[in-house]
Amino acid sequence: MFDLNTCIRKNILDLQPYRCAREGILLDANECSFGSVLNDAGVEYNRYPDPRQNEIKQRFCELRNKEHPYAKPLKPENMVVGVGSDEIIDSLIRISCIPGKDKILACPPSYGMYPVSAKVNDIQVVNVLLKPDFDLDIDAVYDTLSKDNSIKVVFACSPGNPTAKTLNLNSIKKLLAHPTWNGIIVMDEAYIDFASPEKTAVSLVNDYPNLAVCQTLSKSFGLAGIRIGFCLTSPEIATIMNSLKAPYNISEPTSRLAIKALSPESVSKMYEHRDRALAQRDRLCKEVTAIPGVGKIIGGFDANFILVQVLSNPVNGVPSNEVAKFVYLKMATDYKIVVRFRGNEPMCEGSLRMTIGTESEVSALLRTFRHTLEEYYAKN
Numbered sequence: 001m002f003d004l005n006t007c008i009r010k011n012i013l014d015l016q017p018y019r020c021a022r023e024g025i026l027l028d029a030n031e032c033s034f035g036s037v038l039n040d041a042g043v044e045y046n047r048y049p050d051p052r053q054n055e056i057k058q059r060f061c062e063l064r065n066k067e068h069p070y071a072k073p074l075k076p077e078n079m080v081v082g083v084g085s086d087e088i089i090d091s092l093i094r095i096s097c098i099p100g101k102d103k104i105l106a107c108p109p110s111y112g113m114y115p116v117s118a119k120v121n122d123i124q125v126v127n128v129l130l131k132p133d134f135d136l137d138i139d140a141v142y143d144t145l146s147k148d149n150s151i152k153v154v155f156a157c158s159p160g161n162p163t164a165k166t167l168n169l170n171s172i173k174k175l176l177a178h179p180t181w182n183g184i185i186v187m188d189e190a191y192i193d194f195a196s197p198e199k200t201a202v203s204l205v206n207d208y209p210n211l212a213v214c215q216t217l218s219k220s221f222g223l224a225g226i227r228i229g230f231c232l233t234s235p236e237i238a239t240i241m242n243s244l245k246a247p248y249n250i251s252e253p254t255s256r257l258a259i260k261a262l263s264p265e266s267v268s269k270m271y272e273h274r275d276r277a278l279a280q281r282d283r284l285c286k287e288v289t290a291i292p293g294v295g296k297i298i299g300g301f302d303a304n305f306i307l308v309q310v311l312s313n314p315v316n317g318v319p320s321n322e323v324a325k326f327v328y329l330k331m332a333t334d335y336k337i338v339v340r341f342r343g344n345e346p347m348c349e350g351s352l353r354m355t356i357g358t359e360s361e362v363s364a365l366l367r368t369f370r371h372t373l374e375e376y377y378a379k380n
């Protein structure tokens with residue numbers, strides 16, 4: 001029973017998108033008419049960037065439409081371009097949640113920015129844990145939404161961070177069609193290019209008015225440094241988010257780089273890098289589990305990282321945060337190989353999240369990980 005007019009905050013509904021038609025002699029924005037103090041290969045930066053970023057939107061829609069030809073096609077009206085998907089996450093909370101009153105729902109173990117953004121906006125977080133196999137606990141989420149209409153946004157991370165597992169789209173559809181709850185379901189798909197193509201929710205965007213899919217150029221495109229993320233959603237929600245954002249959130253250099261990144265040659269390169277990462281992921285999975293003291297790879301194989309369990313001892317050990325922390329700290333300080341300790345997350349006891357590196361980085365990680373574990377067990 002999604003109703004945009006009551007789901008979105010009243011003050012936000014009243015906002016109008018920033019409009020500007022700029023051509024000719026530009027004396028309307030108090031820029032410097034004499035050029036910029038530096039230029040980059042002949043490009044001047046004295047003008048404010050395009051608030052709409054239509055070329056980026058057009059190219060990104062073309063990419064996703066080509067990958068999913070059977071879905072209702074995405075158009076630039078379905079899109080918001082943000083300073084990374086972190087800005088999109090914050091914006092989704094801000095359009096819908098009244099500070100001090102409303103709530104979001106998250107499904108830990110999950111991405112750390114949802115609670116951070118909620119806190120910044122004075123919004124409470126209702127946590128419904130994933131199931132031990134890291135699938136959504138659909139009945140628990142559904143019931144929680146039935147009971148609490150102050151929850152305005154559900155964050156579902158797919159592939160999950162740190163779980164590396166995609167969520168079942170049928171569960172998401174059930175939530176999207178909830179008969180009494182009035183809110184937005186967010187599918188955070190930062191790692192979607194590393195998963196199989198049918199796992200994405202982009203194909204549902206034009207079927208459900210309350211779905212928002214977050215994607216980013218930070219991961220598969222290797223452009224974390226330029227800060228570009230996207231929201232794919234209904235034209236109505238996109239218009240509201242575009243009205244809320246700062247008009248010039250995407251800088252001109254970032255915009256130019258993103259347009260290049262979405263050219264056919266760069267997209268081919270993205271697929272090529274993705275395939276290399278997947279090959280190294282297969283290798284890391286196989287070789288890491290052969291190291292004495294390493295337990296299971298918990299979670300899935302749908303992202304550019306894996307979640308590896310470290311045991312209290314190599315024979316009949318149980319997952320151990322003490323050992324995982326030791327290994328993580330020792331590798332970072334003595335060998336400058338940095339992975340992420342995730343053992344404090346629910347159902348992640350003893351786990352380390354390892355990003356898939358290049359062939360030589362994976363070799364260094366495997367070597368050092370084995371050696372550091374051996375050192376721990378020899379001493380304890």
Ligand SMILES: Cc1ncc(COP(=O)(O)O)c(C=O)c1O
Nearest residue numbers: 084085086111161190216218229
């Ligand atoms: C699940 C998830 N969502 C969003 C982000 C943020 O991505 P961006 O760089 O686009 O802000 C990350 C970054 O690690 C992430 O893991």
